[in-house]
Amino acid sequence: MGAEVRWLINILVFANVYHSLASVPFRKFEYKFSFKPPYLAQKDGSVPFWEYGGNAIASSENVRIAPSLRSQKGAIWTKSKTVFDWWEVDIVFRITGRGRIGADGLAFWFVENKGAYDGQVFGSSDKWKGLGIFFDSFDNDNKHNNPYIMAVVNDGTKEFDHANDGGTQALAGCLRDFRNKPYPTRAKIEYYMNTLTVLFHNGMTNNEQDFEVCLRAENVHLPKYGYFGLSAATGGLADDHDVQHFLTSSLYPPGQQPTPAGQPVRVSPEEETKLTQEYAEYQRKLEHQKEEYKKEHPGTTKDHEGEFDDWYESDSQRELRQIFSGQSQIFEQVRSLSQKLDEMIGRQERTMSLISSIQTGAPQIAQQGGVQQPIMTDSIRxxxxxxxxxxxxxxxxxxxxxxxxxxxxxxxxxxxxxxxxxxxxxxxxxxxxxxxxxxxxxxxxxxxxxxxxxxxxxxxxxxxxxxxxxxxxxxxxxxxxxxxxxxxxxxxxxxxxxx
Structure with missing residues (x-):
């Protein structure tokens, strides 16, 4: 009985693992909806496939959405809409400031229409249609629940509740501190099969895999295609809102992977057989036409096979040429080393003769113009x-x-x-x-x-x-x-x- 129970447990575990592996989506990196250093911005300050405005500043290492000055607003948006249903976004950002508390915060957007660069909601427009995930660092409602991360879905008719920090409209959220961390903070936002998941890295360690679940919501319906964006704003207090990279991956259910660009489309066996027959028929017609041309022009259809063989070298000739070239280079190097060695030997002999003459105290003899002249080893200073x-x-x-x-x-x-x-x-x-x-x-x-x-x-x-x-x-x-x-x-x- 015990053996049967163990077998049943093993079968259930295997079925669960198989089901989880079979449900893992296929990921494809979307470079037109991403940016990352180095060379994040071009020489003219533009970011490829993105456009920014307001007080946003782009450099080669990051995009400063809003600087640490009062009443600053900025945003950056993709130039084109998405062409995939499900997606995952990985954001690395830093929010730093000198104050004990900061303001106002950073926002991630996936909306049907792009927002403004100086709007009322974290630097973007109100009454948006789509998803907004807010990294709110200022406590407007005095509930001492900031910094706070929340997700808000809007159908384009609702205004954001600033007085309550959007608490009455939040889909889900978590209380996490993301200001002034020793390492960059990260957020991984996934929207797959109408399920929204936000993972957060608190920036206390340098381990890129140290994520924790911040929120998870099911039955979330967003626009099928939309624009990605980031925005930030400051008020009476100010922080630097820097985004280091924004990486987007499209998600596809198992068995629905898109065909990579450059790879041929697979055809059915029937079509493959048909194409093979057509190609063989074309080869036969070509050979028949060649034979007819030779019969009609017997004087001009000589066999030129081997005519241009002298213009090309064979594999053995190429190998011999390479060997000879290598041996010639080795010979030149050996000859150069031999010359340098002779110079060193000559210098050593002259040095030894000088040392021996100094030790014996005898004057040195120099040859000048065929006449030997003594060289004093010591003289008046x-x-x-x-x-x-x-x-x-x-x-x-x-x-x-x-x-x-x-x-x-x-x-x-x-x-x-x-x-x-x-x-x-x-x-x-x-x-x-x-x-x-x-x-x-x-x-x-x-x-x-x-x-x-x-x-x-x-x-x-x-x-x-x-x-x-x-x-x-x-x-x-x-x-x-x-x-x-x-x-x-x-x-x-x-x-x-x-x-």
């Missing part, structure tokens, strides 16, 4: 050369000053001697021994400095640079210049004191 030249200039200036001073002393001495010769009775103080010796000492000092400078210059020209333990040339010149200055100052002091 630029700042050292500048310092030597500056010291030499200072010494020359000091030597000129000393020469001028000696000439001046000699001139004064001659003038005194001439004056004494002209006036023998005059009392002229003669030069003392100290002054004469001072002048002689100055001459000897200057001659000694000159000899030392000549010796230093000859050493710089003939001898290589000193090692690290030698006294540098700059130091030697500075010491010599200092001594010369001291001698000059001391001699000048003694001379002035004696005079």
């Amino acid at each position: 630029r700042h050292e050369v500048d310092a030597v030249l500056q010291n030499q200039n200072n010494l020359l200036n000091l030597a000129r000053e000393l020469r001028n001073y000696i000439v001046e002393v000699h001139t004064k001495a001659e003038s005194i001697m001439q004056a004494q010769a002209r006036a023998p009775t005059a009392q002229v103080q003669s030069l003392g021994y100290d002054t004469v010796s001072l002048v002689n000492e100055l001459k000897d000092g200057i001659n000694g400095v000159k000899r030392e400078m000549e010796t230093v210059g000859q050493r710089m020209l003939t001898q290589p640079p000193c090692a690290t333990n030698c006294v540098s040339m700059i130091t030697l010149l500075m010491v010599a210049g200092g001594l010369l200055i001291i001698i000059f100052l001391y001699s000048l002091y003694r001379y002035l004191y004696n005079i």
Whole structure:
């Protein structure tokens, strides 16, 4: 008995699954009733197959139906009516604002005639004929039941009840918060077999499949064909109403799938047999006409088969040509790599020779014009050369000053001697021994400095640079210049004191 019950349960489950699978509608994406990023809007700002107005703004990433400014209204509508009975719309949108509450809200439309762009009902016209699904974010009736999602069906004669937020006209609805969410909110609206279903994604997660049922209503009768649209409005409070994509799919019952464009229409077996016979009859007539033409024109009906074979290459020839082309490219690459490798080897050898010459301390030999010349591995630095030249200039200036001073002393001495010769009775103080010796000492000092400078210059020209333990040339010149200055100052002091 237990086995029979299990078999019965399995049969019922299988029948239920089969029935549900058999009732799943066929979906076809309708690009003329959809928009999505990227490149949502064209360069001129238009959206393909759609038209918008009011304060709506279209960009490459979304359509801002109404911006976050007071008293703004906008809408976007499809240019053409639908051509299918049942449909499903997937909307991704964001409603954001700085206020604790927002206004007024966003509306989805499926109506027989397009509404206005600055109407009284969420930016669209009142007394519409069709379906309106409102994402209402402002609490007009002070019942603290907003944000709220509701579906309202109108036959074109009723005005929307703003005072009660449409509560007396709502077909169904749910209390859901869709403002200022971390991720975009989504709504999936399906109208199939006179049943309206609205699924909602609250935007708290990034999972695109995390939907929950907001409302479901049966025996809903809408216009057979209509326009899709979106509208939004703001009042004293304001939000940004952005729609990122609007994707529409047409729904078809199982077994009623439309024939895709570009696919041939299937014909019955009888028609297929008839077409095959007609084609065979046409082939026979064509062959008969060819034979008659050959008999009537025997000189001009030569068999030209194989005449143009030389113009085309066979598969084997094409394959050989491709192989040869590939091998030629490989050879060129190998040759290029070989040249680069030779360059690298040459550079490595030159580097090794430089390193070995530096380690051994021997001068390098360079080849210039067939003559081998030594290349010094080390030389005096630029700042050292500048310092030597500056010291030499200072010494020359000091030597000129000393020469001028000696000439001046000699001139004064001659003038005194001439004056004494002209006036023998005059009392002229003669030069003392100290002054004469001072002048002689100055001459000897200057001659000694000159000899030392000549010796230093000859050493710089003939001898290589000193090692690290030698006294540098700059130091030697500075010491010599200092001594010369001291001698000059001391001699000048003694001379002035004696005079």
